[in-house]
Amino acid sequence: MPAAPAKGLTEAKKQGAAGRRQRPGALETAREDAVPDKTPAAPRCAALIGPYSSGKTTLLESLLAATGAIARKGSVREGNSVGDSSPEARARQMGTELNIATAEYLGDPWTLLDCPGNVELAQETYDALAVADAAVLVCEPNAERAVAVAPILKFLDDQKIPHLVFINKMDASEANPREAVEALQAVSERPLVLREIPIRSGERTVGLVDLVSERAFRWIPGKASELIPLPDPVKDEEKAARAEFLETIADFDDAILEKLLEEGTPSPGEIYASLTRDLKDDLIVPVFFGSALNDNGVRRLMKALRHETPGPQAAARRFAxxxxxxxxxxxxxxxxxxxxxxxxxxxxxxxxxxxxxxxxxxxxxxxxxxxxxxxxxxxxxxxxxxxxxxxxxxxxxxxxxxxxxxxxxAAIAPRLGSLYALAIRTEQRADEVKLSGALARLVEEDPSLHFENNPETGEFLLWGQGDVHLHVAIDRLAKRYNLAVKADRPRVPYKETIRKGVSQHARHKKQSGGHGQFADVHVDIKPL
Missing domain, CATH: 2.40.30.10 (Translation factors)
Known part of the structure; x- marks a missing residue:
């Protein structure tokens, strides 16, 4: 048995660590935190967010299949997924609007909100996060793409929305979750906590080790993972990663800290309880990984959502x-x-x-x-x-x-101002009356759109976030309302500018019988 640390040193460490902990009133709320802040089987809601092409809709499909909400998993590429079912999404093979799906997992009702990843379509992401209990940030195991998540991470941090990270596409040979976490940490205000480490065979990731339970799992494509003995090659890495993991959560938990200082080991139950409190208070960001395409790591993610994320009371408080x-x-x-x-x-x-x-x-x-x-x-x-x-x-x-x-x-979700415009016109003059009504419906669906007549050029302008955003709207006009619309760059209403002063003098005389006409005119024009 290792020797206990000296009493004076232990007390000094406790005092120093207590000074850097951030949970307000942790000791005062310990009894309240012991009771989970959620009603059993209360409907829960999680938003899947992340950059374009990170695999959110594929993850949604895997979660629905794992929970039994759908009998057979669909594919974005094959055009038969539950999400991205609109014609404009199918044509682009990308999310163009918020996808909403319900499921049940271990008796608990869930709603999953699959948000579009293109930055021009961010309005629906903000609207969805207003009602979400927690968010799952889906990203790729590529440090170079970490910068793409910076805006949404900042929004989550600013709004204090509890969130997890799911590093997707771990079946890729070059996948390195630790490098991805380091890159993400650079743009996150909250500490990222790696909950798992990969088990590799050659250049492939074939499983994971859970750092809480210290159990190892081998991935089986399309099925639940298989429990295996902890492989010898990862034992040292697991020990170091777990120590780092426990040190991070100890910064926010007195009981965990005390056990570590006394060279004890917190139980899995104590660790899970601490993780739940930390996530509810938005103090840490747990990081999981897997492959949505192969259903790897999906059930572990769903278990974490069920056991560690806050209940619907947290979202309801935004509307107190x-x-x-x-x-x-x-x-x-x-x-x-x-x-x-x-x-x-x-x-x-x-x-x-x-x-x-x-x-x-x-x-x-x-x-x-x-x-x-x-x-x-x-x-x-x-x-x-x-x-x-x-x-x-x-x-x-x-x-x-x-x-x-x-x-x-209710001013809960921010409203994005319009940045980019196209001049649109119907191909058939008879459709001009229908156009305004159809656009009004699109604006009602997406408040980041708006339209107007430009009195200077006589053009009908559709405003939005960018070219992709506006062409998605134009496609909807064609598919939903049978309106063929042409789009062009708006004309620039050039205007002349007075650059220097000038003075003119003239006289007007007219005499043709009766009253005559006379005028002495002086004109001075100069810049303001």
């Missing part, structure tokens, strides 16, 4: 002032105009119970759906935490809080 104590209240975070079924308002229930046919936002709810991509199952009612699609609420808008009496805007 909305509605009465027991008044049915919901927040609309997405609007969609379906070609045949009409307007759908996607909302999360904050409190109370919403039933089909009740009055909400001053209107009658015309149906409640539990979404699964472009499809949905009818519901009679929905309780706190549930994410549902509400039918026929014509006056509800994205970003509004709905109570039975009113629909009020």
């Amino acid at each position: 002032s909305a509605g009465g104590a027991d008044e049915p209240t919901a927040y609309v975070f997405k609007t969609h105009h379906a070609p045949h079924s009409g307007k759908l308002s996607y909302a999360r229930v904050l409190k109370g119970e919403i039933a089909d046919g009740m009055t909400l936002g001053g209107e009658r709810v015309g149906g409640i759906l539990k979404p699964l991509g472009a499809k949905g199952d009818k519901l009679a009612k929905a309780g706190p935490g549930a994410v549902v699609a509400l039918g026929r609420l014509e006056h509800a808008r994205t970003g509004s809080v709905l109570t039975p009496a009113a629909a009020k805007p």
